[in-house]
Amino acid sequence: MNRRQCVRAISDTESESDQETMKCLSCLEDYRSRDAGTCKECYDEANETEEELKREIEDLKAKVAFLRFWSPLDHLHSRSNAPCFTDIVLIATGDGPEGYSVPLPAHKAVLVSRSPVFKAMLENEMEESRSGTIKISDVSFDALRTFVNYLYTAEACLDEQMAYELLVLAEKYEVKHLKAHCEKFLISKLNWDNSILNYTFSHRHNGKHMIDAALAVIIENMDKLTKREEYMELVETDPRLVVEIFEAYMSKQVNTAASKDSCVE
Template sequence: MRGRRCHSTRHPDMSGTDSESEAESETMRCISCREEYGTRDAGTCKECYEEASETEEELKREIEDLKAKVAFLRFWSPLDHHHHHHSSRSHCGPCYTDVVLVAASESGPAGPAVPVPAHKAVLVSRSPVFKAMLDNEMEESRSGTIKISDVSYDALRAFVNYLYTAEACLDEQLACDLLELAEKYQVKHLKAYCEKFLVSKLNWDNSVVNYAFAHQHNAKQLLEAALSLITDNMDKLTKCEEYRELVEKDPRLVVEIYEAYLSKQVNTAALKDSPMKQ
């Protein structure tokens, strides 16, 4: 409402007996215009009320405009149609796609992995890694096939779909898979999206695993949240199987946990001492 607010002020009733007069003497003062208005005016002056209503309508129009722009700018995904889900056709077809991505780890005796169709223009606009790969005369650019290792078909499909729509239906495993891909291909928006989801699912049982995962993939928000949860429950830590595995696999992270815990203890003690010194 453009910074205009009101608060009540009460003028003393000289008679002290007339309740109606006392009610009339209670007023609202606009912080912006400094004018006083009676409480019977709905607690705000007419000018402020009209201005607030105009601002609300203006914001509603802006929101609708933004929604329309988002809908217009949203890329149509070649994965929207069911026949692409398990299609082994050439990627050149009605969708006008000009590149496919393949989950290399899914190729095996059963046959080649199912390709995920895409458009080079979309990949290049979303990822600086894809841009460098496709702008230069690399094998992927010449062959029209990008092989991606250590990823499932479902995760790769969700990744490509996100590049078109900025949408993903996440569970914890998919969020981890997509965060890895987002880190690898520098898709910052997707990484932040997955990280926020994982923070929302954080609990004691998965805190150590998420801490190690966040450390590995430079997910700072998840790392800080997991570390805070761990240091708040240090009495449980040594009983945790994930902790014992971490001691064997990456003792450096264990040292960091204890350093963070000691730092928190020192800060807590300092806060307790400061009122006493004053």
């Protein structure tokens, strides 16, 4: 083969390589192999979709910022004398000397819009509506302040103790968004040491997701369960929950055995 023929052969090989096609993972259409990844149409469409999603996210952030209420509690920590136009106060009667703590100002309209319980309380001319004061027992001042602030901002700085207290308030006043937020936080802190406590707590306050998560941890440590002091207390105070634990454990054992038998077949 002379030099001219060799060059032509190489050129023909390159030409054939250029014509090789691959299948796009997005639209499953054929495209030339040198356009690695996806075809140009799908690539451009993906970029357009990404930009559109970014615009939608920014739009939603702007709407949230516009709709976000400022909290009247900010005035408790500022030197501003500007009026906050509040028309009701909440008091935690479980704190302070003789059960009294600092009144927390709020707006009836906000309480009514955030909680069906507050709505029923304030729309039906109950004592709280007439007096302009809502007294809440068995709650700390800090927890109530955080609770009221959440009703305005949907934000709360949590530690485990605060999450427990807020979940109780959220359950009592049917603030579902806050309850879900606290459940998610407590589940993230779940471990063997606090699993029985969280299991009983979540049963008392209807924390379905937390019940399932705590039960899963307990079942994984059944060999150590009966040695725990919390377990012995549970046997005395609520044997129904003990039965539920063992039923869930036995159900898991049966399902595991059935799965193994199925694999053998």
